[in-house]
Amino acid sequence: xxxxxxxxxxxxxxxxxxxxxxxxxxxxxxxxxxxxxxxxxxxxxxxxxxxxxxxxxxxxxxxxxxxxxxxxxxxxxxxxxxxxxxxxxxxxxxxxxxxxxxxxxxxxxxxxxxxxxxxxxxxxxxxxxxxxxxxxxxxxxxxxxxxxxxxxxxxxxxxxxxxxx
Numbered sequence: 001x002x003x004x005x006x007x008x009x010x011x012x013x014x015x016x017x018x019x020x021x022x023x024x025x026x027x028x029x030x031x032x033x034x035x036x037x038x039x040x041x042x043x044x045x046x047x048x049x050x051x052x053x054x055x056x057x058x059x060x061x062x063x064x065x066x067x068x069x070x071x072x073x074x075x076x077x078x079x080x081x082x083x084x085x086x087x088x089x090x091x092x093x094x095x096x097x098x099x100x101x102x103x104x105x106x107x108x109x110x111x112x113x114x115x116x117x118x119x120x121x122x123x124x125x126x127x128x129x130x131x132x133x134x135x136x137x138x139x140x141x142x143x144x145x146x147x148x149x150x151x152x153x154x155x156x157x158x159x160x161x162x163x164x165x
Contacts, residue, residue, distance in 0.1 A: 010018075
């Protein structure tokens with residue numbers, strides 16, 4: 001088979017020079033350019049995959065920190081509830097103690113007042129007896145026309161009257 005290539009048929013000298021240039025270009029590209037390209041691709045792949053891995057690691061760390069935060073917050077809420085409960089109990093105990101002290105103080109004051117009233121009533125009764133006795137003797141003396149104070153004192157007439165009634 002004999003093909004007529006016409007204008008496409010290269011000359012052997014040009015073919016050899018083209019082939020040498022091609023091989024030199026492939027060699028330069030293979031030794032210098034391709035390793036740099038592969039290195040850049042590896043760096044980019046590492047940066048991309050490493051970035052994803054770092055992002056996943058950061059996400060896992062963030063999840064762990066978030067869970068720790070939620071646990072601490074729950075613990076703080078429980079502690080606050082416990083403190084509120086203790087404060088309420090202490091407040092109720094303080095109110096009960098104050099109420100008890102108030103009742104004791106009231107009872108003491110009422111007892112003192114009753115004692116004072118009893119003493120005042122007794123003093124008033126004694127004073128009233130004396131005054132009524134003196135007035136009665138004086139009035140009887142005015143009616144009779146002479147002083148009966150000495151006779152009444154001698155006989156304790158007024159005291160006997162009050163003792164009988």
